Amino acid sequence: MKLTAKQIILLSVYILIGFWVIYTFTRTKNAGEIVLSLGAGTEEVKLVKKLIHEFEQKNPLIKVTLNILPAPTDQQHHHYLTTLGAKSADIDVMRIDTIWIAEFAAAGWLESLGNYIPAEDAESFIPITDKTNIYNNTLYAIPWNANIGLLYYRKDILDKYNIPPPDTWEELADICTKITAFEPMYGYLWQGKQYEGLVCNFIEFIGSNGGEVFDTEGNVVVNSPQNRKALDFMHDVIWRYHISPPNTPSELMEESSRHLFQQGKGLFLRNWTYVWDLCQRDPAMRGKVGVTRLPRFAGKEDSTSVYAGWHLALNAYSRKKEQAWKLINFLASQRVQKELSSTLSWAPTRAALYKDPELLQKLPFLTIVEESLNTIQIRPNLPYYQWISDVIQKHVSRVLSNQTSSEQALQTIQTKIEYMQNEFTQN
């Protein structure tokens, strides 16, 4: 049978599609290919790509592919629940939020790393990271970047009014009211949307009034007078003092609040260490921004921040564990950490870097981070942390959006967490 030209073209197209389908469905990762999964901003991705290139040159038999996720922690968490829940080997190394470690480890998704890391290397990290990375006496993640909440402020504007940055929340509210009467900007920007960031802000507000969610024995102590005062204050900065935007409970997250600040629309901003670098890169902000510790309530000794690092873990289902460990080892090395801190203003996890003269000169918050590590709060390292977080998010958000009182919200949070604690400890 003789085929016409049109039939030959059609046949070739079908054959090509056939090959493509077979290739797509049968493709497995090449022998030396590993996948690094992380959620990150543009500058972070740029540097990580450069580091990967360096790693590949040193390890020519390993090729690293990036799996880039959205930056918000909740969205990344969702991604891992689906992929790791399906026992997928498609990811080898993951940059994980410290709050997932107990949950993922208890589910059997993380490789235990105690046998990979030499003891003297493990000891070179800041001690707080043991509290988040060790679960059931087993090490599950290697510290990559530390992180704490800081208070950024418009130094140029405070200078104009000859006012120093505040020590207490009461002073902050006062300064905001005074200055925003003359300057067209919001006073205080923070993360009030219903998501994990709200839990961080809540813990910091209550911590700076001497309050906690759990006491040191693990009892739930969230329904306390000091927490009520702190939660009322979170509500009042929006609705009573009008120093935070009215869309704080519906929209403000890390990036939305940072954008407002960089657009000149905020006097103070609570955010993580990465914001320092972005303000230095921004010609409109360079030289105008100062950074200090978060305030405390009047009469209290100390402010507090949550520990909010992102650490490197190895997927228990990975089929390239040896290569994956090499990558973790490289990325968490002191040399690479210094570059990450110096370029992206990440707080390092290697203790020695807190004494590094170059970093001390470049990162004005480094001593604050080091000192804050003494009073820092860690979110409970429990496999059911996500449930606790959901309850806090929901009920704190109801207060911020005027749907309930702080008294009612804290009572509900207390009862629900106690109930969960019972459920999980009995089963």
Ligand code: GLC
């Ligand atoms: C940052 C912190 C992380 C926290 C999250 C909340 O990414 O590093 O620990 O859970 O913000 O939005």
